[in-house]
Amino acid sequence: MNWDWSEEVQYLNETLPPDNLDRAKYAKFLYEVAAKRGETSNLVININAEWGAGKTHFTRRLAQTIQEKHPTVYVDAWKQDFSDDPLLAIFSCISEQLGNQSDKFISLMKKTEKKVGILLKGVAPAVVQGIIKKTTGIDDISEIAKSLTENMIELHKEKSAVIEDIKKDLSEWVQFIKQKDAMKKDLPIFIFIDELDRCRPSYAIDLLEIVKHIFDVKGMVFFISTDTAQLQHSIKVVYGQGFDAQHYLGRFFDRRFILAAPKINKLLMQKTASNFINEFSIKTEKLTPKPLSIENFITTLSNIFEGLEVNLRDSIKYYDKLCDIIITEERYYDPYLLLLLMFIYDKETDLYLKIKSKNEDNFKANDLLAYPNKLSYSFNKELTLKIDISEESTGVMSLYDRSEGNGYKYNIPNNNGVVNRSFELREYLITSLSIAKAENATSEYIDEYGNNVTERWMSGEIENDNSVDMFLKLSWAFRKDNSLDLKFDDYFDLVELSTILN
Numbered sequence: 001m002n003w004d005w006s007e008e009v010q011y012l013n014e015t016l017p018p019d020n021l022d023r024a025k026y027a028k029f030l031y032e033v034a035a036k037r038g039e040t041s042n043l044v045i046n047i048n049a050e051w052g053a054g055k056t057h058f059t060r061r062l063a064q065t066i067q068e069k070h071p072t073v074y075v076d077a078w079k080q081d082f083s084d085d086p087l088l089a090i091f092s093c094i095s096e097q098l099g100n101q102s103d104k105f106i107s108l109m110k111k112t113e114k115k116v117g118i119l120l121k122g123v124a125p126a127v128v129q130g131i132i133k134k135t136t137g138i139d140d141i142s143e144i145a146k147s148l149t150e151n152m153i154e155l156h157k158e159k160s161a162v163i164e165d166i167k168k169d170l171s172e173w174v175q176f177i178k179q180k181d182a183m184k185k186d187l188p189i190f191i192f193i194d195e196l197d198r199c200r201p202s203y204a205i206d207l208l209e210i211v212k213h214i215f216d217v218k219g220m221v222f223f224i225s226t227d228t229a230q231l232q233h234s235i236k237v238v239y240g241q242g243f244d245a246q247h248y249l250g251r252f253f254d255r256r257f258i259l260a261a262p263k264i265n266k267l268l269m270q271k272t273a274s275n276f277i278n279e280f281s282i283k284t285e286k287l288t289p290k291p292l293s294i295e296n297f298i299t300t301l302s303n304i305f306e307g308l309e310v311n312l313r314d315s316i317k318y319y320d321k322l323c324d325i326i327i328t329e330e331r332y333y334d335p336y337l338l339l340l341l342m343f344i345y346d347k348e349t350d351l352y353l354k355i356k357s358k359n360e361d362n363f364k365a366n367d368l369l370a371y372p373n374k375l376s377y378s379f380n381k382e383l384t385l386k387i388d389i390s391e392e393s394t395g396v397m398s399l400y401d402r403s404e405g406n407g408y409k410y411n412i413p414n415n416n417g418v419v420n421r422s423f424e425l426r427e428y429l430i431t432s433l434s435i436a437k438a439e440n441a442t443s444e445y446i447d448e449y450g451n452n453v454t455e456r457w458m459s460g461e462i463e464n465d466n467s468v469d470m471f472l473k474l475s476w477a478f479r480k481d482n483s484l485d486l487k488f489d490d491y492f493d494l495v496e497l498s499t500i501l502n
Helices: 024-038 055-066 086-098 103-120 123-134 141-178 201-213 228-239 245-250 264-271 274-278 294-307 312-326 335-347 349-356 365-370 425-437 453-458 468-476 488-500
Strands: 009-011 014-016 043-048 072-076 189-194 220-226 255-258 382-388 398-402 409-413 418-424
Touching (some): 024 055, 024 220, 055 220, 072 086, 103 141, 141 189, 220 228, 228 245, 264 312, 294 335, 294 382, 312 488, 382 425, 382 468, 418 425, 425 468, 425 488, 453 468
Parallel strands (some): 072 189, 189 220
Antiparallel strands (some): 009 014, 382 418
């Protein structure tokens, strides 16, 4: 078995990308425990991870790695959800994935499949047939009730007997593999069930019951991958909100393995298409502040997600939306402002509308941001930026400083280079919005000498005070042109357009 997951592999006609999250070591440990225990016992292990944590990739990669040594079956429960019967879905995957490995094993499976067919027959025909045979008129309610009860009891007995026969057949499978009769693989048999939490609640419950009551055979190991919190929610849909779903699931799982959520920056890097990475410097030329590299860009985005406590699922969605804009938008714009507005649009609607309004009487966003208790989310966490504010990068040759004591301004050369600075998200948002409003062509931004705002930025009118205002003005100084930059209203158009594709 090859536990080097650094290269992509093929599994069930799909390409599995390299593991960039260093998870092979966890998979190897999990396998070794399951393989030892599963040789002589039945074992059901829950692989639990939140949406976006990469549990499907982890599950498939583990299945692909061990398939050369063990009989291995992978079941995408969500794709099989249409069948209405999880028992049929499991046996269908077993037949498809193991059926070509041994003629004798095929004959064993066919014998078992016939019994599965008996088990899948509906209750109603048998009950109706029994009633018809035993009753002569519909008026005899008591006789109908008696016949119904008798037939259902008989049917239950028949099904119980068939289930026991199927379990005996499954034990034969185990013995067949143990003796290495034609199939040169080792016990235990591994069956992976993925995406169960995405299934219809009733289907998910039926599948768990089948694993517990039919596949409870020594020598068989089940890995069931779920977002267990979501699965518990599905169970409560069926049994009611007061139902103890956590205790209920404990009946089915012998062990639980929590697949730790990866760092957001690692996850986003893994989700980033290779062509986007290779062409990053070209595709991001319009971003302001301009990221130094793809790693620097993703680190800054992750910093924002962590500061706002955005979960993995939503982080990926926001990142995808932002990348859609990056590959299509030709004007200069602030990607971090855009991301913050996307988040506010979803989570803080009142704040979004106040920010969008240009009516100063209604524009109370600054006040709202200053008092986090009025919001569901806090914007007081720090955002760390690493940017190049050198003369070569910004075109700004000089800044102004204030002489100590008298407050007079004097110019100093721009000797800055690549710097790391931290600001509150609130401060960044307010300042970036203010700069987005600075449109050169409007008289509002022309001084008494006829100079527009950004010309003044270029000619030494940016204060050397290490504020977010200083860094953003330096970044925008030569880019702030009416024909080239995204206007204030355009940011909101892009945010709202980005919701079209989810």
